[in-house]
Amino acid sequence: MNLWIIEIGLSCLICETLMAEVPLPILPEPSHVPSEAQKKQIARRYGMFICFSVNTFVDKEWTDGSVPAKSYAPTAVEADQWVRVAKEAGMKFVLFVTKHHDGFCLWDSPLTEYDVGNSGNQTNVVVELAKACQKHGIGLALYYSLWDRKKNPNVKDVSLDAAYNEYMLKQLGELFDMTKSYGPIVEFWFDGGWVKPNSRWPLQEIYTLIKSRDPQCQVGINWTIGKPGNPDFHKINPDQQKVGYPIRYFPSDFRLGDPLLPVDNDPKLFSHDGKLYYMPFESTVCMSKCWFYNTKDNVWKSVDELESIYHKATQNDNILILNCPPDRNGKMRQKDIDLLMELKQRIDVEKHNNLTYCR
Numbered sequence: 001m002n003l004w005i006i007e008i009g010l011s012c013l014i015c016e017t018l019m020a021e022v023p024l025p026i027l028p029e030p031s032h033v034p035s036e037a038q039k040k041q042i043a044r045r046y047g048m049f050i051c052f053s054v055n056t057f058v059d060k061e062w063t064d065g066s067v068p069a070k071s072y073a074p075t076a077v078e079a080d081q082w083v084r085v086a087k088e089a090g091m092k093f094v095l096f097v098t099k100h101h102d103g104f105c106l107w108d109s110p111l112t113e114y115d116v117g118n119s120g121n122q123t124n125v126v127v128e129l130a131k132a133c134q135k136h137g138i139g140l141a142l143y144y145s146l147w148d149r150k151k152n153p154n155v156k157d158v159s160l161d162a163a164y165n166e167y168m169l170k171q172l173g174e175l176f177d178m179t180k181s182y183g184p185i186v187e188f189w190f191d192g193g194w195v196k197p198n199s200r201w202p203l204q205e206i207y208t209l210i211k212s213r214d215p216q217c218q219v220g221i222n223w224t225i226g227k228p229g230n231p232d233f234h235k236i237n238p239d240q241q242k243v244g245y246p247i248r249y250f251p252s253d254f255r256l257g258d259p260l261l262p263v264d265n266d267p268k269l270f271s272h273d274g275k276l277y278y279m280p281f282e283s284t285v286c287m288s289k290c291w292f293y294n295t296k297d298n299v300w301k302s303v304d305e306l307e308s309i310y311h312k313a314t315q316n317d318n319i320l321i322l323n324c325p326p327d328r329n330g331k332m333r334q335k336d337i338d339l340l341m342e343l344k345q346r347i348d349v350e351k352h353n354n355l356t357y358c359r
Contacts, residue, residue, distance in 0.1 A: 025204050026211040027251050030275035034317065037216045038253060041187065042280055042317045044092040044139060046310070049284050049323035050082055051097045052125065054104045055292040057328060063102040065114065065150025072104065073120025074330035082324075083132035085332055089340035090347070093139030093186055095284070095321050096129050098175060100143075101192050103150030109174055111167055114150050121330075126175065130182035139186035142175060144168075146201055146221075147192025155195045165202040169209055176213045184214050189256065189282075190221040190249075194234045198249055207251040220282060221249035222256040225270060238281060243267040247277065254319075258284040261312050268317070283313040286323045287336050293325040300335055307346045 029035065034042060054067045056074075086094050099105050106125040108117030116122050126142070133140040147155070152164040172188075179185060188210055193201055203221070210217050225241050226248035227233035236245065238260050250272040262281040269276045287306070290297040301309070306322070313320035324336040 023208055023212045026208045028253060028277055031278050032269060032276060034278050034280065037218060038278065038280060040216065041218045041254065041319065044186070045314050045319055047091050047093040047095055047139075047141065047319070047321045048082070048086040048089070049095045049321045050129075051100075051291045051323060051325045052330075053097060053100050053106060053292065054102060055100065056325065059294045059296060061291055061294075062100075063149075065102045065104075065148075065153065067102065067104075069104065069114055069118040070120050072116065074326075074328060076330040077121065077123040077125055077128055078326070078331045079125065079128040080132045080135070082326060082332055083129065083136045083138060085324075085337055085340065087136045087138050090344050091138065093141050094129065094133065095141040095143055095187070095189055096126065097143045098126055099145055099148070099171070101145045101147045101149055103148040105171070107174070107178060109171060111170055111174075112151060124178070127178055127182075130179040134182040140179065140183065141187035141189060142185055143189040143191065144172065144175070145192040146190050147195045158200065161200050165205070169202065169205055172206065172209055185217050187218045187220065190219070193221055193249060194223055198232045201249075203249055203251065218253045219251070220254045220256045221252050222258060224249055224252060224255040224257070224279070238262045238266060241267055241270075243269050244271050244276065246270065247272045247279070253279065255279045255281045256284075257281075259286060261285075261309065262316065262318050264312075264315070266316055266318070280317050280319065282319040282321065283309075284321045284323060285309055285313070287339060291323055291325065293327045293333070300339060303339055303342045303346065306339065306343050310343065310347050
């Protein structure tokens with residue numbers, strides 16, 4: 001009898017341990033108004049996109065994982081300069097590309113050899129950026145491509161999904177672990193989901209992992225909204241979105257569709273499983289032509305155009321991120337800096353600097 005009780009007790013302990021290792025799914029609350037975390041995101045309002053990777057060194061926007069890791073060889077990584085300029089321009093956060101579609105990681109990940117640890121400059125850029133954000137008192141947001149042409153080149157093979165999904169979740173855990181000493185990650189920005197049906201991505205696991213680490217961290221997935229009758233339709237532009245259209249990538253907290261801008265008085269309420277969710281729109285826009293530094297990229301938007309973009313993108317509780325790609329010396333381009341400072345004189349940054357904001 002006592003042995004039976006012991007066996008039952010051990011079984012219960014094992015069950016409790018297993019349940020502790022698999023967190024219960026976390027979901028956003030249906031709402032017609034922004035949550036407290038969304039209010040903080042809306043108050044950030046204006047940020048800097050930083051695209052920097054192997055693409056920087058080969059004059060290409062997208063690569064396929066075949067560019068050697070050694071090709072990434074900045075003479076320096078001036079993360080403090082990037083963040084300082086963002087702060088001086090009136091921005092409240094920076095969004096950094098930790099891994100683009102090529103799969104190259106801007107930190108030394110034990111899960112892959114295609115990273116800075118095997119490159120021409122082994123600086124952990126994610127950590128250096130987190131330190132700079134803490135120093136200058138602005139938010140850190142991270143871009144991570146779901147599509148990985150190095151680690152998961154055959155996206156049509158469904159049998160490869162489980163192993164790759166596990167890889168992604170472990171890498172997201174790494175990003176939290178390495179930055180936790182320097183402050184929270186305010187936002188995760190995911191890209192590349194369109195290469196597979198949305199049902200093949202571990203969206204619930206991703207959302208739960210992020211929210212279990214920081215409930216305030218906002219989650220967005222590019223081309224967020226689907227079409228009535230076809231939630232996975234690609235793509236529904238901002239000017240085609242209407243109240244009640246289905247959320248293509250659920251669960252998530254805000255809408256993306258780069259590099260497009262929201263319409264005036266854009267809708268905010270979108271549906272999943274018969275419930276409505278409030279979702280602001282975040283715009284990512286290039287200052288010049290290219291996302292990544294390119295030696296042939298020498299045509300910039302005028303300050304008049306940037307001012308117009310700012311006002312259009314940030315009205316109606318939406319958010320703007322301007323892309324300022326560092327060059328091969330790991331520094332921001334002077335033309336970007338000059339434009340940002342001129343733009344600051346045109347827009348009322350003090351107005352949104354006084355809005356409630358918590359890192």
